[in-house]
Amino acid sequence: MSVLTKIRRQKVHLLLLVPFFLYVIVLKYVPMYGSLLAFREFSFRTPFGGKWIGLDYFQAFFQSPDFSLVMRNTLVISSLNLIASTVAAIVFAILICEVRNGVYKKVIQTVSYLPHFISWVVVAGMAMTIFSIDELAPVNSVLLHLHLIDQPINFLGEADHFWPFVTGLNVWKNVGWNSIIYIAAIASIDKQMYESAMMDGAGKLRQITSITLPAILPTIILLFTFGVGYILNAGLDQQLFLQNPMNMKHSEVLDTYVLKYGLQQAAYSYGAAVGLFKSVVGILLILLCNYACRRFLKMGIF
Helix, strand or coil: CCHHHHHHHCHHHHHHHHHHHHHHHHHHHHHHHHHHHHHECCCCCCCCCCCECCCHHHHHHHCCCCHHHHHHHHHHHHHHHHHHHHHHHHHHHHHHHHCCCHHHHHHHHHHHHHHHHCCHHHHHHHHHHHCCCCCCCHHHHHHHHCCCCCCCCCCCCCHHHHHHHHHHHHHHHHHHHHHHHHHHHHHCCCHHHHHHHHHCCCCHHHHHHHHHHHHHHHHHHHHHHHHHHCCCCCCCHHHHHHCCCCCHHHHCCHHHHHHHHHHCCCCHHHHHHHHHHHHHHHHHHHHHHHHHHHHHHCCCCC
């Protein structure tokens, strides 16, 4: 069968792919031309045709006094989010798959998905109200009533609390959504394997460690590898809305740094250089993580 014959037979399916290709080309590949701005001196008269300056903006970023602080916060927050979100999604998926009541299972799944669709503006407003330093705020009120603390905790005002605070919010917001793929992977496992394990006397914990986790390990590696590639994307919205002068030392990340210096101060070439740096590091991390997975776990995404 010739290629043209296959195309004619699958023309409906190919037409369905057109919006996807347009999306990728227009929003992913076309903006890559803007990466040239990282090597040029920006001018409003010639936005992409200014003077070539090479790696000057990259050098300026690496020598900036904010570089170490911003990189530390970005790596710590992203790493905590990646590890906590992955573990929480796997545990949640396993627990959901153990629920036998179909109606209760669907209700729990639906409720767990809802926070993903809530804007970070709303989530930040809720968090600032619930975790306020006021003694009447829900969290501090409960902790004081249980005599776990002697005075209210300023969750957003004390820098040391910001990392676990924003990590907890990320896990709460995305645990249901992130668990969808794991639930699908667990549902595809042959049920006869569990029946055989039960006949051999294996309990639930042993079934999970010996059957469930090894079966979904390729899925875990795939999603974790992609997550490592986004390790420098600590998030803009949550940091920006929860950031204040008191927690700035722990909340300033690359995305907020680019917004403040690259856009608000019209340093577009500088911001493009930082953005290109993030992309290059992300690609290198994906390759490194995939190599490590293939070397030690004998499996990878390519």
